[in-house]
Amino acid sequence: MKAGNRIEPAMQFPDISNEIFSVTLFGITLALRWYALAYIAGILGGWFAARALMRRPALWPGDRAPVGAAQLDDLLTALILGIVLGGRLGYVLFYQPGYYLSHPLEILKVWEGGMSFHGGFLGVVVAGLWFCRRHQVPVLQLADVMALVAPLGLFFGRLANFVNAELWGRPTSLPWGVIFPGEAAQDCPGIEPGLCARHPSQLYEAGLEGLLLGLILILLFRRGALKHPGRITGGFLVGYGIARFVVEFARQADAQFITPENPLGHVLHWGGAGLSMGQLLSLPMIVVGAALIARSRR
Secondary structure (H helix, E strand, O other), rough: EEOOOOEEOEOOOOOOOOEEEEEOOOOOOEEEEEHHHHHHHHHHHHHHHHHHHHHHHHHHHHHOOOOHHHHHHHHHHHHHHHHHHHHHHHHHHHHHHHHHHHHHHHHHHHHHOOHHHHHHHHHHHHHHHHHHHHHHHOHHHHHHHHHHHHHHHHHHHHHHHHHHHOOOEEEEEOOOOOOOOOHHHHHHHOOOOOOOOOOOOOHHHHHHHHHHOOOOOOOOHHHOOOHHHHHHHHHHHHHHHHHHHHHHHOOOOOOOHHHOOEEOOOOOOOOOEEEEEHHHHHHHHHHHHHHHHHHHOO
């Protein structure tokens, strides 16, 4: 059955507010949003999991945990700064450098949205290297801890993207397509506004980058992978890189990359094929991850 140019059935986006609650004090409204809660839950959940790992020295090379419980507080602060600053600057540099160079004060408005996973990842790397140098911690062992707990944050973050009705996918006639609200989401060539169903690519990523990748890393952990520094980090980099590369085929490219001549928004394109920005940034992760796995096996 067809409705306009959309094939039924499709799912209407659920009526979910992006705010959990808000409070007005002295004329100022303070709101807790799902996206902020996802960051908080991911960071705190990862921190508690890391503390539990550090209490089990038998898991580590030489039966010695790389970080003391007291040092984890410094690590938590460094990682929060790395995620927020790296995620924001990554979005600015990778996705909209022209706009933000013309409007530099807009860079500070993190609350208006605009974060990049790859930028946040680089921010975490810098924060981790600083922490390792300051506390004389083996880099790959700390990286394994962060990689092991990262899928939790990714899972919550992608669910928050869905609730915010952002980062949706390309138009689709598949029965699980979602009719997202908003003029941009309904701007689909040849489809009547209000009838355009799109891939829920946020949920694809939550399943692949969060649940599936988390399960794979837990299996590696149960097989003693922490005894081999770099193995879990390599597994995370390869797994995330492949998951993101695959989902990009269903994910809508950022508007600044889309032109009439390049409707799929490829940043590298030849003929009818090409690579999106997300795919381009994921390829080095796959290569580095494979190298770390090979190193750990030796």
